[in-house]
Amino acid sequence: MLNVNSIKRGIVIDHIKAGCGYKIFKELGLHKAEYTVALLKNVHSNRIGKKDIIKIENEIDIDLTILGIMDPDITINIIENEKIKEKISLSLPESVKGILKCKNPRCITTIENIEEVEFILTNKEKKEYKCEYCDAITSL
């Protein structure tokens, strides 16, 4: 089994759905990182069978909203002195702004190309959000 030892100080993004780690790695700009990072794909997991993991040996700001939308089941461990200092469980954000686009072709936000539109979570299980302007449902 391929494992990665603990890191001294940094962030471990764990329980990423197998196959999604690469997308998150890129989204966080880690492919261009100057510090030590690791992307592990298809690692054995007792909980979810196979998972991806990202380890970051640095303190960086992570956009939890974007991560929550990309994969709400991931957990984030903040590491200090090789120990978990904080464990953050993600969830789908109740509302997002400037991330989703309305799928309704007649919506004012589509016609006038409005950015920073707010979407409100309406169905957690189906990952559905509604547009603040026209109430049309957009699913992730």
Next chain:
Amino acid sequence: MLNVNSIKRGIVIDHIKAGCGYKIFKELGLHKAEYTVALLKNVHSNRIGKKDIIKIENEIDIDLTILGIMDPDITINIIENEKIKEKISLSLPESVKGILKCKNPRCITTIENIEEVEFILTNKEKKEYKCEYCDAITSL
């Protein structure tokens, strides 16, 4: 320090120039792999300061010519039963076919869009190859 433990059976691509691991990872299609793989970036190296490493928990065919062109200083370790069975040092290939394109706009291969053109290594340090048709020099 971020480390990755040994793998049982597979391939370790080591001493990749820091910053080049991601390109090789993608070139080998590992971002889509269904088996366990790891990409480590900016790992401490006694020999070259910082390096990237790729670990593959699977037996796959690797195109050594393309790897040699991308980074001739990398070493490849074939792992069996957690031990290094074979160590392959790469070098710039003496000739390549179908990988480089001639930079001479008047070369027949450019005009007639000929693929599979052979290029011969002429200067190892400058990584220069010459076109088999017009002798124009192409550097990597």
